[in-house]
Amino acid sequence: MKFEPRAHKPYTTMKTQKRWALLFFLSPVLLWLILLIVLPQIDLLLMSFRFESIDGKATWSLANYINFFQEPIYWLTFVRTAVYSILVTVLTFIIALPLAFYITKVVAPKFQGFLLVLLLLPFWVSELVRVYGWMILLRESGVFNHFLIKLGILQHPVEMLYRDSTMILGLVYTSMLFMVVPIVSVLESLDNSLIEAAYDLGANMWTILFRIVIPHATPGIVSGSIVVFMLTLGNYLTPNLMGGKNSLWFTEQIYNQFIASFNWNQGSAFGFLLLVLSSIVVWLGLKLSRQSLKKVVQ
Amino acid sequence: MIRTLPTSKTYNRLFSLYVILYFLFLFAPLLITCILAFNDSQFPSLPWKGFTLEWFTGNLPERVGIFHDQVNLDSIWVSFRVAFFVTLLSMAVGICGAFLFEQEDFRFKQLLYFLMLAPLVIPGVILGISILLLSNTLGTYFETSWGLDIELFRPGFWLVVLGQFSFIATLVTLVVSARLRKFDRTLEEAAMNLGANRFEVIWYITLKFLRPAIIGAGAVAFLMSFENFNTTLFLVGYQATLPINLYLQVRDGSTPVINAISFLLIVGTSLMALTNLYFSRKAE
Numbered sequence: 001m002k003f004e005p006r007a008h009k010p011y012t013t014m015k016t017q018k019r020w021a022l023l024f025f026l027s028p029v030l031l032w033l034i035l036l037i038v039l040p041q042i043d044l045l046l047m048s049f050r051f052e053s054i055d056g057k058a059t060w061s062l063a064n065y066i067n068f069f070q071e072p073i074y075w076l077t078f079v080r081t082a083v084y085s086i087l088v089t090v091l092t093f094i095i096a097l098p099l100a101f102y103i104t105k106v107v108a109p110k111f112q113g114f115l116l117v118l119l120l121l122p123f124w125v126s127e128l129v130r131v132y133g134w135m136i137l138l139r140e141s142g143v144f145n146h147f148l149i150k151l152g153i154l155q156h157p158v159e160m161l162y163r164d165s166t167m168i169l170g171l172v173y174t175s176m177l178f179m180v181v182p183i184v185s186v187l188e189s190l191d192n193s194l195i196e197a198a199y200d201l202g203a204n205m206w207t208i209l210f211r212i213v214i215p216h217a218t219p220g221i222v223s224g225s226i227v228v229f230m231l232t233l234g235n236y237l238t239p240n241l242m243g244g245k246n247s248l249w250f251t252e253q254i255y256n257q258f259i260a261s262f263n264w265n266q267g268s269a270f271g272f273l274l275l276v277l278s279s280i281v282v283w284l285g286l287k288l289s290r291q292s293l294k295k296v297v298q
Numbered sequence: 299m300i301r302t303l304p305t306s307k308t309y310n311r312l313f314s315l316y317v318i319l320y321f322l323f324l325f326a327p328l329l330i331t332c333i334l335a336f337n338d339s340q341f342p343s344l345p346w347k348g349f350t351l352e353w354f355t356g357n358l359p360e361r362v363g364i365f366h367d368q369v370n371l372d373s374i375w376v377s378f379r380v381a382f383f384v385t386l387l388s389m390a391v392g393i394c395g396a397f398l399f400e401q402e403d404f405r406f407k408q409l410l411y412f413l414m415l416a417p418l419v420i421p422g423v424i425l426g427i428s429i430l431l432l433s434n435t436l437g438t439y440f441e442t443s444w445g446l447d448i449e450l451f452r453p454g455f456w457l458v459v460l461g462q463f464s465f466i467a468t469l470v471t472l473v474v475s476a477r478l479r480k481f482d483r484t485l486e487e488a489a490m491n492l493g494a495n496r497f498e499v500i501w502y503i504t505l506k507f508l509r510p511a512i513i514g515a516g517a518v519a520f521l522m523s524f525e526n527f528n529t530t531l532f533l534v535g536y537q538a539t540l541p542i543n544l545y546l547q548v549r550d551g552s553t554p555v556i557n558a559i560s561f562l563l564i565v566g567t568s569l570m571a572l573t574n575l576y577f578s579r580k581a582e
Contacts (some may be wrong), residue, residue, distance in 0.1 A: 021496045025398040028391045033413045036464035040428030124571040126525035129560040133327025145343040234421025251423045271424050
């Protein structure tokens with residue numbers, strides 16, 4: 001492409017051009033955000049305040065929210081989901097930190113890239129396939145039971161699936177990546193000489209960990225924790241397939257209201273409560289660590 | 299402690315052991331799924347009864363391999379089509395978003411930026427139900443007011459595409475924005491001085507610069523769409539995507555056909571991930 005050199009354009013054409021460019025970029029983005037994010041959320045909120053009586057008349061009411069607080073199964077599931085999501089986030093962090101430290105600071109540099117690729121690879125595979133793999137390993141006729149019986153440790157196969165602990169395992173497994181990657185990227189910017197200096201001055205491992213490594217890694221830890229918490233809270237697949245009947249997860253309640261009971265108003269109320277919970281936790285996480293969402297995303 | 303400091307042997311050994319155990323934990327479920335795809339047994343479990351390819355190629359009444367399993371093949375095709383349109387849409391809008399937030403100035407920019415980030419904070423299930431609700435509201439409105447029955451507003455192919463697009467576009471915007479931030483804007487000024495207009499500059503210069511990020515974001519968008527479950531669950535019609543279809547089969551008992559599909563998925567996505575990685579390394 002060859003551009004013909006032109007005389008300086010008059011100021012007004014530049015300005016109209018600028019306006020067209022803005023319009024060109026703005027309109028698809030506005031359409032996307034208004035039609036698929038803003039309006040649906042407003043509709044969700046409105047629906048949650050509607051109540052359909054038996055004769056099919058819909059009125060404005062708080063019935064769906066009152067129902068939530070009056071039925072222990074609903075709010076207990078809600079609390080349970082929140083507590084377990086926090087537990088999963090903490091566990092994921094505890095497993096991820098040494099791993100990220102090993103990859104960035106301990107292992108020989110030539111293995112670094114290889115380990116990172118190896119770390120990322122399983123997460124490209126569908127969550128369903130990963131959960132299915134755990135099901136094959138853990139179920140009564142599963143691979144673990146097979147080996148444990150062969151080795152004489154077990155007499156009869158034990159059902160290891162469908163427990164809360166397996167559900168937690170599955171959730172931690174699924175969210176690992178979202179914790180490891182941000183921590184690896186902040187630790188890469190941690191200057192080794194800081195650790196060396198601390199070591200020379202006589203600091204032990206724990207002092208270095210709590211006074212140097214963790215403070216430096218805080219932005220990564222916060223963004224990792226937010227993503228892990230969010231994904232765990234909103235997960236349906238893993239609790240449903242690995243958790244069994246007792247392991248009610250709040251998303252399952254939402255699904256039941258929408259698809260099984262066809263009570264969309266109640267389901268909307270549940271959905272909105274979940275949204276409020278996840279927003280509050282994200283906001284608290286940001287406030288407590290003095291981070292901004294914009295910074296965390298980058 | 300770290301590479302440059304003297305450390306005890308036990309410390310190093312323990313640390314390496316930890317990492318090895320972690321990688322075992324990471325790969326065990328995937329490896330076992332792949333191995334059992336080749337087991338000559340009716341169930342995806344041990345003992346090992348010999349090697350077979352029948353779960354791929356078989357066409358017997360009691361053993362239908364994936365290449366003859368019409369239901370699963372159909373759902374793979376649906377997933378491909380969904381992922382294609384989601385990728386196309388989210389790339390187009392995501393690139394616009396990147397230019398909008400990096401190079402334009404307008405009122406309420408901050409507000410719009412936070413709205414653009416919102417899909418990251420909204421759980422996928424909520425995105426699914428809220429879009430289902432709105433489409434239902436719109437559908438009822440059009441039907442009662444104008445007697446129009448619009449296919450788009452019913453759960454089905456296009457609603458799944460829109461639902462997945464609603465959050466994947468955020469991802470593309472962020473990835474492309476990150477690269478656009480590194481762009482040297484004096485190049486644009488030079489082109490402008492030589493007489494190019496804004497769109498010529500974008501087409502011939504900025505987009506060329508953004509190409510690696512656009513391709514990378516496209517690959518990620520495709521995979522995310524192909525594997526999406528949470529949002530799709532609420533929007534799917536009679537055409538099930540692969541994850542939905544697999545979910546139904548896994549829930550109601552499983553055969554090694556699922557292992558065969560998983561094997562193909564694992565190999566396929568790994569190849570795609572490695573190619574993507576290779577090209578992004580090369581671009582740097």
